[in-house]
Amino acid sequence: MVEVQNLHIRYKEQKDFALHDINLNVEKGELFGLIGPDGAGKTSLFRILATLLLPTSGRASVMGLDVVKDIYAIRRKLGYMPGRFSLYQDLSVEENLNFFATLFETTVEENYDLVKDIYIQLEPFKKRKAGQLSGGMKQKLALCCALIHKPELLLLDEPTTGVDTVSRKEFWDMLGKLKKTGLTILVSTPYMDEASRCDRVALIQNGKILSVDTPKGIIDSFPYPLFQIKSKEMAKLHKDMIESKLLHSAHIFGEWNHLVFNDGNTMEQLIDYLSLKGHTNIVWKEIAAGIEDCFIERMRDL
Numbered sequence: 239m240v241e242v243q244n245l246h247i248r249y250k251e252q253k254d255f256a257l258h259d260i261n262l263n264v265e266k267g268e269l270f271g272l273i274g275p276d277g278a279g280k281t282s283l284f285r286i287l288a289t290l291l292l293p294t295s296g297r298a299s300v301m302g303l304d305v306v307k308d309i310y311a312i313r314r315k316l317g318y319m320p321g322r323f324s325l326y327q328d329l330s331v332e333e334n335l336n337f338f339a340t341l342f343e344t345t346v347e348e349n350y351d352l353v354k355d356i357y358i359q360l361e362p363f364k365k366r367k368a369g370q371l372s373g374g375m376k377q378k379l380a381l382c383c384a385l386i387h388k389p390e391l392l393l394l395d396e397p398t399t400g401v402d403t404v405s406r407k408e409f410w411d412m413l414g415k416l417k418k419t420g421l422t423i424l425v426s427t428p429y430m431d432e433a434s435r436c437d438r439v440a441l442i443q444n445g446k447i448l449s450v451d452t453p454k455g456i457i458d459s460f461p462y463p464l465f466q467i468k469s470k471e472m473a474k475l476h477k478d479m480i481e482s483k484l485l486h487s488a489h490i491f492g493e494w495n496h497l498v499f500n501d502g503n504t505m506e507q508l509i510d511y512l513s514l515k516g517h518t519n520i521v522w523k524e525i526a527a528g529i530e531d532c533f534i535e536r537m538r539d540l
């Protein structure tokens with residue numbers, strides 16, 4: 239459904255490539271995640287796939303159609319939800335949906351089944367102007383509008399950015415349901431924890447794809463024993479651990495620090511060192527790596 243080969247983009251008057259030698263395949267029916275921090279190149283890639291931006295070099299096709307030669311054919315068959323809210327703020331919920339259906343020469347009634355589960359949640363607000371909806375509701379309406387012409391491929395650019403945790407979960411539940419209808423979904427996000435909801439994930443940073451794998455594959459490939467540790471003074475603990483030179487890495491995860499030792503160093507050595515530094519109530523245990531640990535480790539390799 240998506241094939242990208244040696245794709246580059248360099249914006250006018252920019253020295254560096256915003257996308258550098260991107261290669262990517264998304265299979266039919268996949269829920270595929272593109273995960274990376276701000277400025278990684280996610281929006282640039284989505285805009286190329288949505289035929290809104292021409293690549294500097296390389297090739298990309300979606301649904302078997304070339305993003306340079308087949309612009310209008312692609313636009314008819316693609317659902318695209320941009321990162322920024324793109325609907326008409328002064329039109330009501332139902333006016334927006336009707337408008338997008340009309341653009342694609344269809345009607346809301348014709349494809350209602352596809353959006354029903356989502357639209358039901360918006361129905362009580364159908365007369366409300368889109369600009370007056372909450373963030374989560376806006377995302378749901380934008381998703382309905384991207385779906386109303388029954389696309390074969392759905393591109394969602396950071397649909398959950400700035401949305402609260404409950405709405406984020408609901409949004410991913412909806413994507414899971416849409417996937418069951420056979421729709422192919424390519425979704426970008428800066429939130430690493432959302433990777434576990436995807437069939438496969440590409441990690442992107444500084445315009446380069448670092449890896450493509452299943453969430454399980456990513457977790458299974460974590461190469462080191464991993465520990466979590468906390469003490470009474472968390473910020474000082476982190477600083478002291480970094481200064482100890484015993485560690486390969488240390489990252490704060492909520493109330494814990496996650497750490498990996500340099501070759502040959504042990505927890506006993508670290509505890510001795512931290513005790514000398516005045517730390518008390520030290521608690522630690524060995525843990526299995528989560529997807530965020532894996533991504534942070536892979537980003538270090540750059």
Ligand SMILES: Nc1ncnc2c1ncn2[C@@H]1O[C@H](COP(=O)(O)OP(=O)(O)OP(=O)(O)O)[C@@H](O)[C@H]1O
Nearest residue numbers: 249250252256274275276277278279280281282283
């Ligand atoms: N129109 C443009 N002109 C010049 N540089 C641009 C333009 N659009 C994006 N860039 C640059 O390209 C790089 C990738 O940006 P892009 O928006 O694709 O990343 P992103 O992963 O979507 O991040 P964000 O979530 O912050 O938008 C950044 O360095 C950005 O500053």
